[in-house]
Amino acid sequence: EKLHDHHEGPECLWVTPCLYEGEGWGMVALKPFKASEIIERCPTMEINETDVGGALAAYAFPGHRVQGGEGTAIRAPCRLLVLGYANLYRSVPCPNVWWSRAPDGDYVYRASRVIAQGEELL
Secondary structure (H helix, E strand, C coil): CCCCHHHCHHHHEEEEECCCCCCCEEEEECCCECCCCEEEEECEEEECHHHCCHHHHHHEEEEEEEECCCCCCEEEEEEEEECCCHHHCCCCCCCCEEEEECCCCCEEEEECCCECCCCEEC
16 A cells, blocks of 8 residues: 555654653644545564664564464564654554554554644654
């Protein structure tokens, strides 16, 4: 599933000091989003558990990689570094953004409700 060209990338998102609770960085919508509309599609990069530490630990998601061949495949734990703006969406009790994993492993972020232009993505 591909975003419309005029909705892709940084043209519709703005990195700013966080408006919600005033700490760190956040994302603001530069255009309105319809409910369920894709905001961003983020590829992932597998990293070894031993490479995760310090500040990086907060940004590495748990994941699995498939090892072995047909009939002998096992899912081994790994960590995923989600690229794009994914780590700038704030975690709050009632978010306006939700994510899902695409079959190719990408994280897809969508509006959980109508989001107004200028609203922070949470």
